[in-house]
Amino acid sequence: MTIGEIAKLAGVAKSTVSRYLNGGSVGVATRLKLERVIKETGYVPNTFARSLKAKKTNIIGTIVPRLNSYAATQTLIGIDEELREQGYQLLISNTSQNLDREIESIYSLENQKIAGIILLATQITDEHLDAFQKVDVPVLLVGQQHEQCYSLIHDDETAGYEIGKYVLSQGHRKIAFVGVTENDIAVGVKRKRGFQKAIQEEKECEVTYFETSFNLKEAIKKFPSIMEAYKPSIFVCATDNIALGILKAAQMEGLNVPRDLSITGFGGYEVTEVIHPGITTAKFFYQEAGELAAKKIVKLVNGEEVAKVTVSNFDIILRNSVDSLI
The missing domain is CATH 3.40.50.2300 (Response regulator)
Incomplete structure (x- = not known):
């Protein structure tokens, strides 16, 4: 199903459908017709394709050093769930712990017109800082801190x-x-x-x-x-x-x-x-940290003021692997 087909079924112009899908203003009668057709057809908009044409996207790029990491996957779950709540989509770029690929991903995501970048960083080099300055989107570090960047860190x-x-x-x-x-x-x-x-x-x-x-x-x-x-x-x-x-x-x-x-x-x-x-x-608390990161990047995307550094909590969990020698 395409926008053209939706427009034909609703009896409106393609531009009207596009405006409606991108949150623009349409008349009440037109909106009701479009809602009915979309519901009946089960139409799902191609978010990525729409974002490429839009001036402002709703896609957040997240760069991870490796996918086989408990910390990374739990953080991604938190990011994804919170972004969905706020009407944003998550696009993941895995670098397999290759710093060159990490830098490439920063530029690649910006070329795809994403709204912002979350970087689950292992280290911050001069090349990273140069890339952050050159891309025209807000960047949030998770797990590492740098004075020139917005960061969410664990304590x-x-x-x-x-x-x-x-x-x-x-x-x-x-x-x-x-x-x-x-x-x-x-x-x-x-x-x-x-x-x-x-x-x-x-x-x-x-x-x-x-x-x-x-x-x-x-x-x-x-x-x-x-x-x-x-x-x-x-x-x-x-x-x-x-x-x-x-x-x-x-x-x-x-x-x-x-x-x-x-x-x-x-x-x-x-x-x-x-x-x-x-x-x-x-x-x-990696998942909760991911949720905090998502909230923070959305605020940055929308030009809202946020703290330069946010610190996530921790607990000491006592189990049976430590013997008392006292």
Whole structure:
């Protein structure tokens, strides 16, 4: 079914149908006829095609580093649900953790006349900032913060501090912290920085820091050498994915968690609750953050004033993966 066919059935001009579909003014009798025909035919407008012709679109482009991420998928669910509530459509661009593709996606989305861009960022480079200045649409960062950009962030540093305080309160003084590259400011820097603040408040504590990737298998590979060389009582992992890898590796070595080794994570992935033992973690509310991001980008699109930085909440979820040494 096309606009022309709808126009013929309703006995009006194609331009009238187009004006009606784009929220323009039409007479009451004409609007009722169009509503009846659209309902009877089950016509669904081609939002993307309409937006290409419109001066102002209702499509929000969202760029994600990878789709096989719990955090990304939950955030996307929140974005999509809230955008639908506000009459906007979501267009997703996946970059597979390739920064060149991320930059390309920013320009590509603008060429498709989207209304705004949400970037689930892992890092912000000069190329990113240059692209943000060149595209003629508002951009919102989710997960990372930069002084030149509107951002929605998780409270990574405070979460790191709270995890550190909890680990110390359970009597752990020989700790392995397994993080990620410091190119990722939120996960690689802020979570570790918050943890270090807690550690600095304890006089007698031995912490060794390690770096891995977000890949669970990499954490499994790193575990034997760390365990053999340092024999920590606990692994504090910068993500739940790393924590899951450490848990798997420990069980492969015949260790009992938490009796022989304790583990904590960050994220609050659903799987950390259903496995045995459940993993103690800093839970971030990704879906709610996605909803906040959608509300914020719509306000930016409409020229409304919003806070430069919005901070999402977290909870420390205590489960069975941490043994008390007190």
